[in-house]
Amino acid sequence: METITKLEIKDNTFARQFETKVExxxxxxxYSFQEKKIFLTKINVPDNHTDEEFISNFLKNIMETATEKKLKVVPIHxxxxxxFKKNPIYKELLPPGIRI
Incomplete structure (x- = not known):
């Protein structure tokens, strides 16, 4: 399994979003929840933040959380x-019937 840089992620349940600080x-x-599924609906980044590798690592951290909580992940964005296409190891987190 590839290495994941652990990020300090806040689950802001009021705003229904995972957050992490950058410079x-x-x-x-x-996100939104429905039964045992988490729908990832939108990515918000500061205007001058273009680090795709950081976003990928942020998503890997969220996948770890989903695995721990036994949630299925529905990617909307x-x-x-x-x-998910670039990281097939996370495809087991997709609910039955969702093909990517």
Missing amino acids: SGIVSIE PKIVLF
């Missing part, structure tokens, strides 16, 4: 769908 502000991934 230029806060990067967040919005195109960049998150692309993350």
